[in-house]
Amino acid sequence: GNSVTQMEGPVTLSEEAFLTINCTYTATGYPSLFWYVQYPGEGLQLLLKATKADDKGSNKGFEATYRKETTSFHLEKGSVQVSDSAVYFCALSDRGDYKLSFGAGTTVTVRA
Amino acid sequence: EAQVTQNPRYLITVTGKKLTVTCSQNMNHEYMSWYRQDPGLGLRQIYYSMNVEVTDKGDVPEGYKVSRKEKRNFPLILESPSPNQTSLYFCASSLGYRGNNNQPQHFGDGTRLSIL
16 A cells, blocks of 8 residues: 655754755555645645656745655755744655545754 | 635544534535544545545544535534544545646644543
8 A cells, every 4th residue: 555654753953954854655556746734733735746756846945856766755945944843744645546645744843 | 715614623522422523615626535633643534525425435434424415515423432533633625636646635724622
């Protein structure tokens, strides 16, 4: 079956530091890959997505590249802000299968 | 404004007392789903619905029921809640599969249930 493994947190950074959250996956088909972000007290919001190998998703300064050879979709941001403090979830869904399989989530705290 | 609305946001209740968590979306989405979020486990799918009157089990359906009588609504029913159903619940919706890709899911703000 499908599964997602992401870096365990919590992660604490200073403002303007570089952020990487590792995500690897196993899937039986050709999955689409997603990063969702959950701010305190809110639901999940789509941060970025990639639908095929070598695609790069980007949004709000975050980037992730779909690497089929390493089955990875690592999230990166070059200079984080306090407002980036949130829980980040890596997720996948197989083409034509609407279910999202989520990683456990990584809590990121950015200090001023 | 496009949104998924869940009610209630918070509920504390007792074992065995039936409860319903409502979910409504205003985006004319075909696909709707319920997830529960537990620490260290991420989100796990409870039930999903591909369209009106079409529902199916997700990964953790035991103890839950759903219905999809109208496209916009997808209530989650706990007929006899137990303490192990204490969790944070999210409803989500999407257009499903379009343009050769799975479309992103839109999430509600969550319902925190405590079953004593």
